[in-house]
Amino acid sequence: MSEYAVSVKHISKKFKLYHxxxxxxxxxxxxxxxEKKNSEILQALDDISFDVKxxxxxxIIGPNxxxxxxxLRIISKxxxxxxxxxxxxxxxxxxxxxxxxxxxxxTAITNIYQSSILLGFKKEMIDSRVKEIIKFxxxxxxxxxxxxxxxxxxxxxxAFATSxxxxxxxxxxxxxxxxxxxxxxxxxxxxxxxxxxxxxAIIFVSHDMxxxxxxxxxxxxxxxxxxxxxxxxxxxxxxxxxxxxxRDKLNDPSSx
Amino acid sequence: xxxxxxxxxxxxAILFNFAISxxxxxxxxxILGILWSVIEPLLMLGVLYFVFSTMFKxxxxxxxxxxxxxxxxxxxxxxxxxxxxxxxxxxSALITQIYFPRSIPGISSAITAAIMLAxxxxxLAVFMVAFDFVPPITILLLPLILALEFAFVVGVCxxxxxxxxxxxxxEFIWGVVLSAGxxxxxxxxxxxxxxxxxxxxxxxxxxxxxxTMAHHVVLYGxxxxxxxxxxxxxxxxxxTAIGYLIFRKYQAKVVEEM
Numbered sequence: 001m002s003e004y005a006v007s008v009k010h011i012s013k014k015f016k017l018y019h020x021x022x023x024x025x026x027x028x029x030x031x032x033x034x035e036k037k038n039s040e041i042l043q044a045l046d047d048i049s050f051d052v053k054x055x056x057x058x059x060i061i062g063p064n065x066x067x068x069x070x071x072l073r074i075i076s077k078x079x080x081x082x083x084x085x086x087x088x089x090x091x092x093x094x095x096x097x098x099x100x101x102x103x104x105x106x107t108a109i110t111n112i113y114q115s116s117i118l119l120g121f122k123k124e125m126i127d128s129r130v131k132e133i134i135k136f137x138x139x140x141x142x143x144x145x146x147x148x149x150x151x152x153x154x155x156x157x158x159a160f161a162t163s164x165x166x167x168x169x170x171x172x173x174x175x176x177x178x179x180x181x182x183x184x185x186x187x188x189x190x191x192x193x194x195x196x197x198x199x200x201a202i203i204f205v206s207h208d209m210x211x212x213x214x215x216x217x218x219x220x221x222x223x224x225x226x227x228x229x230x231x232x233x234x235x236x237x238x239x240x241x242x243x244x245x246x247r248d249k250l251n252d253p254s255s256x
Numbered sequence: 257x258x259x260x261x262x263x264x265x266x267x268x269a270i271l272f273n274f275a276i277s278x279x280x281x282x283x284x285x286x287i288l289g290i291l292w293s294v295i296e297p298l299l300m301l302g303v304l305y306f307v308f309s310t311m312f313k314x315x316x317x318x319x320x321x322x323x324x325x326x327x328x329x330x331x332x333x334x335x336x337x338x339x340x341x342x343x344x345x346x347x348s349a350l351i352t353q354i355y356f357p358r359s360i361p362g363i364s365s366a367i368t369a370a371i372m373l374a375x376x377x378x379x380l381a382v383f384m385v386a387f388d389f390v391p392p393i394t395i396l397l398l399p400l401i402l403a404l405e406f407a408f409v410v411g412v413c414x415x416x417x418x419x420x421x422x423x424x425x426x427e428f429i430w431g432v433v434l435s436a437g438x439x440x441x442x443x444x445x446x447x448x449x450x451x452x453x454x455x456x457x458x459x460x461x462x463x464x465x466x467x468t469m470a471h472h473v474v475l476y477g478x479x480x481x482x483x484x485x486x487x488x489x490x491x492x493x494x495x496t497a498i499g500y501l502i503f504r505k506y507q508a509k510v511v512e513e514m
Contacts, residue, residue: 024425077355101350
């Protein structure tokens with residue numbers, strides 16, 4: 001077995017921010033003639049490197065717009081980085097939003113199949129797990145309901161249940177678990193901890209410092225696309241806390 | 257490490273899944289369901305037959321079969337490219353959340369249209385029986401010609417799927433191309449009815465080449481000459497290569513536009 005499950009090396013990513021987006025062929029052609037500068041470059045990620053080992057929970061924190069979701073998307077191969085590389089050992093499932101790319105017109109069962117097949121699992125394998133997934137998600141009554149009628153919590157439960165029961169080697173979770181009620185959140189945490197025990201790697205983003213300190217083995221504080229700190233959760237949370245206080249001071253005119 | 261074979265298996269499963277789910281969604285909320293794919297070309301046939309045999313008095317032998325063949329061959333191109341236009345843009349939730357090869361929605365659009373074409377070829381067979389038409393032995397070459405059409409259609413579907421995300425007016429421009437193409441392809445007339453100069457331009461159109469070959473083997477028992485085949489294969493390869501290059505240029509960044 002190799003040492004790491006996910007190895008991120010020197011990832012950088014720039015986005016073009018358009019003031020007024022030209023998205024028709026006509027505008028693209030006439031746009032050449034206009035002198036006005038139409039876009040700015042946003043450095044979303046700047047030279048990010050870290051490894052996540054098997055059996056490790058890696059937490060990512062940072063203010064809004066710091067590049068957390070972009071980073072998760074690059075690890076999941078959805079965005080292509082401008083430079084750098086991501087090496088993944090094993091099957092990875094990303095939960096980046098409510099659902100796993102669920103189609104609103106499909107039932108819960110059909111969506112389980114569609115998403116799992118897209119993630120590379122075989123149909124026969126899903127056949128044997130589909131009941132378990134529905135049970136874990138507590139959606140027995142809604143297995144044949146179209147997903148467009150689901151609440152956010154139900155979508156999240158279905159996505160999480162599908163992700164963990166097809167048994168990936170690496171799980172990537174954006175801050176979506178917060179949607180579930182306390183009881184289901186507890187179930188998620190237990191599942192994730194059991195996953196870790198079995199040598200799986202988990203990368204997750206959270207705004208809950210308590211969760212990071214309690215469960216993560218290591219963490220990263222991301223700010224403006226740069227990795228400000230990578231290390232023990234307590235240190236990383238402390239450095240994020242310092243940053244927040246400094247920022248609040250700057251923005252608060254009443255303090256001197 | 258995943259072997260190449262495994263990768264192929266995976267992709268094939270995804271492609272198949274996509275094509276079937278496309279069909280399901282398309283006809284889910286209609287009473288007649290998949291029958292629509294049959295009714296539409298038949299209605300078209302009725303209208304064209306009425307207009308051109310009674311009003312314009314076209315004298316093409318076996319006109320209903322000539323027409324139906326043209327309609328279904330062109331329909332496959334029209335359906336595939338129309339599905340392809342929205343194949344990526346309609347799936348933004350999926351594409352921004354799960355990675356899979358970006359070529360799959362475009363190619364699966366072509367497969368969906370090919371499934372519909374297969375049903376329509378069945379209708380054509382029914383028509384031949386009904387009109388007591390015994391096709392020449394050369395009709396056995398029709399599958400090969402349709403396979404050539406499939407290659408061409410994939411070559412057009414791939415760039416359309418990414419271009420429509422990048423440039424929102426692609427679908428409007430393509431709508432015009434499709435209606436122009438319908439009149440500039442010998443569906444309800446014979447190619448040699450056109451004036452010389454039109455013929456010399458339109459002979460480069462892959463759809464004209466494909467349909468002409470199809471007419472020859474199904475109706476007249478004429479084998480396409482080596483020249484015609486090479487010509488068609490050549491022009492289709494050029495279109496497909498350009499299409500693939502366009503696709504490759506935009507495919508990596510297409511998800512950022514969603």
